[in-house]
Amino acid sequence: MRIGILQTGHSPDEVRDDLGDYGQMFTRLLDGHGYDFTIYSVVDNEFPDGPEAADGWLITGSKHGAYEDHDWIEPLEDLIRAIRDADRPLVGVCFGHQIIAQALGGKVEKFDGGWAVGRQVYDMNGDKIALNAWHQDQVTELPEGARVFASNDFCENAGLMIGDRIMTIQPHPEFTAKMIDALIKYRGRGNISEDILSGAQDGLTQATDAEAFANQMAAILNKGNK
Structure with a gap:
């Protein structure tokens, strides 16, 4: 089964050799589910021919805002609608969550309440699940x-x-504690309050439910086989 990963940003230069780029983080997260992957760097205007290029699709996170004026945003939104219309499964994470919502008629804004950084706990279908987060923008409509x-x-x-x-999620199941630590060091300091960053670092030793959520992602993507 072929999964197309639409990469909408790049990990920090300082850690890319060690931790990989965003697309590679998802290939690691979903390893063991029997997928073959093709990564399209849409942030660099590298697009597939259409939704039939893969059995299922995944959109990564990004430092960019879904509402920003970039030349790759509109074609990505067109592709999202084409994937939906072709009935191919689609998973979006963080920016991916936001751009899917926006492309299908929702609204994304910079949240007045500030940033979520590091391990967060969510109510999910009646259960509690912990995942790492890194965002200020949110889907507001x-x-x-x-x-x-x-x-x-x-x-x-x-x-x-x-x-x-189509399933979208705001936090990052693909982000390990090591990645959050790197983001704090290379993208957080000077941009996010030290109180938030310190709290996130304190939580780096706590476990997340990334593997369990990866199974939920796979359950959606596997519908491309049906």
Whole structure:
């Protein structure tokens, strides 16, 4: 089964050789599910021919905002709608969560309440799940037909299902503690308050439920086989 990864940003230069780029983080997260992967760096205007290029699709995180004026945003939104119309499964993470919502009629904004950094706990379909986060932007208006399946007090619309083949999530199951530590060092300092960064570092030793959520992602992507 072929999974197309739409890479919408790059990891910090300082750690890319060690931790990989965003697309590679997802190939590691989903290793063992029997997938073959093709990574398209859409942030660099590298796009697939269309939704039929893969059985299922995944959109990564990014330092960019979904509402920003970049020349690759509009074609990515067109591709998202084409994937939906072709009934191919689609998973979006952080920026991916936001751009899917925006492309399908929702709204994304910079959140007045500030940043979520590091391990966060979400109510997810009646259970508690912990995942690492790194975001200020949030989905503030849902696209038509979307159902919220994950939320917490800070992020009301943290996880969305749109139909039964599109799933989006605001936190980062692909981000390890080592990656959060690197983001704090290379992108957080000077941009995010030290109180938030210090709290995130204190939580780096606590476990997350990334592997369990990867299985939920795979359950959606596997619908490309059906």
